[in-house]
Amino acid sequence: MTKNDWFPDNDWFSGDESSPRRPFPAFPFRINKGLLIAGGAILLLMVLFPALAEFYTDYLWYDAEGYGSVFWTRIFARLPLFAAGFLVFSAALWVNLKAARKTLRALYPEQEALLGSRAAGIAIAAAAVFLGFSNGSSMSSEWTMVLRFFHGTSFGTADPIFGNDVGFYVFGLPFWRFVHEKALSLIFLCLFTAGAAYGVFVLPRTREFTLPSIPARIRNHLVLLAMFGAFLWSAGYILDRFDILFSPRGITFGAGYTDVHAELFALNVLAVLSALLGASLLVSLLRSTWKISIGLAGLVLVSGVVLRGLYPAIVQKYFVDPNEFERERTYLGYNIDSTRKAYGLHDVEMKTVTPEDSISWQEIEENRETINNIRLWDHAPLLRSYKQLQEIRTYYDFSNVDIDRYTFDGEYRQVMLSPRELDISGLQNPTWINMRLEFTHGYGIVMNPVNEVAGSGLPRLWVRDLPPRMEIPLKIDRPEIYYGEKPSSYIFVGTTVKEFDYPMGSANARTSYEGKGGVPMGSLFRRVLYALKFADFKILFSDVFTGDSRVKYHQNIRERLSRVAPFLFFDQDPYLVVNGGRLVWIQDAYTVSDRYPYSQPVSIGRGKSVNYIRNSVKATVDAYDGTMRFYAAQPDDPVLKAWSGVFSTLFRPMSEMPEGMRAHLRYPQDLFNIQSEVYRIYHMTDANTFYNKEDVWDRSGSGDRKGTLEAYYVNMRLTDEEKSEFVLITPFMPVNRDNMIAWMAGRSDGENYGELLVYQFPKQKLIYGPSQVEALTNQNSEISAQLSLWSQRGSAVIRGNMTVVPVGDGILYVQPLYLRAENSELPELRRVITSTGGNVAWGETLEESLMRLLDPSAQGISASESLYPQRPRETRPAGEASTLSSLAREASQAWEEARKALRNEDFEEYGRRIKNLEAILNEMNTLAGEQ
DSSP states (O other), X not given: OOHHHHSTTOGGGOSOTTOTTOOSOOOSSOOOHHHHHHHHHHHHHHHHHHHHHHHHHHHHHHHHTTOHHHHHHHHHHHHHHHHHHHHHHHHHHHHHHHHHHHHHHHHOGGGHHHHTSHHHHHHHHHHHHHHHHHHHHHHHTTHHHHHHHHHOOOOSOBOTTTOOBHHIIIIIHHHHHHHHHHHHHHHHHHHHHHHHHHHHHHGGGOSSOOGGGSOHHHHHHHHHHHHHHHHHHHXXXXXXXXXXXXXXXXXXXXXXXHIIIIIHHHHHXXXXXXXXXXXXXXXXXXXXXXXXXXXXXXXXXXXXXIIIIIHHHHHIIIIIGGGHHHHHHHHHHHHHHHHHHHTTOTTOEEEEOOOOSSOOHHHHHHTHHHHTTOOOXXXXXXXXXXXXXXXXXXXXXXXXXXXXXXEETTEEEEEEEEEOEEOGGGOSSOOHHIIIIIOOOEEOEEEEETTOBOGGGOBOOSEETTTTEESSSOOOSBOEESSBSSOOOEEEESSSSOEEEEOOTTSOEEEOOOSOOSEEOOSHHHHHHHHHHHTOTHHHHOSOOOTTXXXXXXXXXXXXXXXXXXXXXXXXXXXXXXXXXXXXXXEEEEEEESOOTTOOOEEOSTTOEESEEEEEEEEEEETTTOOEEEEESSTTXXXXXXXXXXXXXXXXXXXXXXXXXXXXXXXXHHHHHHHHHHHHHHTOOSHHHHHHTTTOEEXXXXXXXXXXXXXXXXXXXXXTOSSOEEEEEEEEEETTOOSOOEEEEEEOSGGGTTOEEEEEOOTTSOOOOHHHHHHHHHHOHHHHHHHHHHHHTTEEEEEOOOEEEEETTEEEEEEEEEEEETTOOOOEEEEEEEEETTEEEEESSHHHHHHHHHOGGGGTOOGGGSSSOSSOOOOOOTTOOOOHHHHHHHHHHHHHHHHHHHHTTOHXXXXXXXXXXXXXXXXXXXXXXXX
């Protein structure tokens, strides 16, 4: 039997036994070419088709959301980079290896059979293609940086050392670093591959591997590559010069005295020496002299150690440290100025105010809008209340509580609200039909005013239950929530299966989706694609799909926004707004950079640090159909301008945002926290004060309140303003002290949106801080005794966050107290503590606490003039006398109404009726005692 019997019709394996082209031994089985082709095709299909399905379904999602152009921009941005990397690396490596092969064939003709074979040529091409492909792939991942370079704009601010615009460091320097690193990597690969190829043939024939003993043609090839490497190394030192502006060496971030006078000098010298080394290598190719090149190479190495290691250390220790402030004064100023600009703190308006020792009842009355909107409900206790009272079913969940403001009947009120989202993990029967077709969305919201309490210390719910019941003039036409903060899944709408809408007695309300959200997938081809994408073949075999069926996925709002704009950094707290009868999410987004010269970096979580941030984008997501919109809130931001150039259709002007949505924009808390953390140090603009850290502020409490104090939103009337507005505020204390020294406010309303105000108090006057007020509270005998009594009875006392509210010319401190029974998860607001001027009082309501604190009757003001009644009693008709029998009838009626509310599960009304009954019984006791 011959070889051709084993390999029929295969010319590659034909020939005699001595043929050098026969790479494989004969196999003891017959290979069928058709079977091979079929098997290869099946394998290719199994690998490629799922990848193509993933790619195409991604495109379908972007196209359905109206951002198909964004998808193709991201794809086409990668392709040129991949092509450039692949072609440059492949071509350079192929030419390099081909030159090495040619040299070896000339030097070692006895190896012609190996070096001149077709297999050697294929190996060279394969190595070049493989390395070109891998480097092209890595280059394509840098598409965002490259596109920013080509669309970068000027910041209008120059760095103080080199005089370059900040845009050069944000957009230009990363690009040139990228080009330099890839060029250096290419030279290294060429040098390594050529050296390896030469070494295989030269080393076995060379006893002493020295430069003169290497054949001239090989030496010239390697030296030529080394020359290019030396010039690139010199270019790297030139780029390193600009990186001193991000040096962490000195007392502040950025180039200090040592960097400018020692490190910069070292980099300049090394750049010159490296360039001279490259020139000497070029000369050595012509004159075959190596002493100068070897000497320069040694000098570069020694200079690197001495000039970049020893010399800066000597300058720092003997020239800077003994006279640190004088040496660093100028650079401190650069750091202060750049940091304030990078975080938007350079135009903060600072006002020095001297508060009165305490506020008066008159100031309470003059600032009713502020008093009526002081938040008594903290997020955590309120969220527990929502979960206990309003989740209704196990498959609903409240993830978070948002704070906002609305105008009802002409009154500007601060509210807290939370969406009732679907949580499929709570389904008792989690079948495919339930999870993918029936239970598809959450339903409605819960809303309460920030400062009102129903009976039994529970929040007064303005919007509650299913379907929504409202006590306020608020319209919600589309209460369904398909898109929210819960983790993403995938669901199908528009099928033959009716969706569960909300529970209703013994029968549940059903609905069919009427929006345009999701991707049409009624065709068999698309069902195949999504069966592969989700690895769910029930999609393929189910008969519930129609021509109108749609699939919804990427339902988490941050996830879907990040897929469209991954270059933005999103705020941790999106919030829900009721606008035009629809529920719409608002998500603050930031443009950030870590390349702003001299600006102090801060951590923003997830292992990322930045030293430039702007709230340049406001994004919205419709909770019903998932419609996404990106609005340019700060169109002059250079980073946003660059992205607008890359994605020309992505960002819309703020004028296109609906009026009702603009009324709910707020100063973002993440940005405010970063700015206030930076400002607590960088409010000091004098270099000497900054150097000595004489006036560092703090946002941390002490004692039982250790940790950074939470910034909070409040409706209040700022000093010198005529009406109240929605602001985000935080107090500052001197470091290691508890008294308050200042507070910062971020404005959210109208034309004042985005402004930062800082009210600083005189250092010579004591203004109580939150920790000191809490200490005064603990020293109050009435309060401490009652708290001890509650704790001994098995109840948990929860102290709410203390709110510092400027009222008139004074400061008011408000802290809620919650009580939670040992066997209950339902916290109840039992007391409100208020303080001003070192005095502390508490009461069941804010109004009662304020009256006890300020005693309006002592100031000539009738208690009846207060906003809230003394007791939650229905008013008896005029002229009707109070008798025991009439009060007994009222008590009986109140009890029946309370029982009715309890049967209807209206806990808020039940609480009010019980409170009313308590007041009636107290009046009966008083009347009985008088008789």
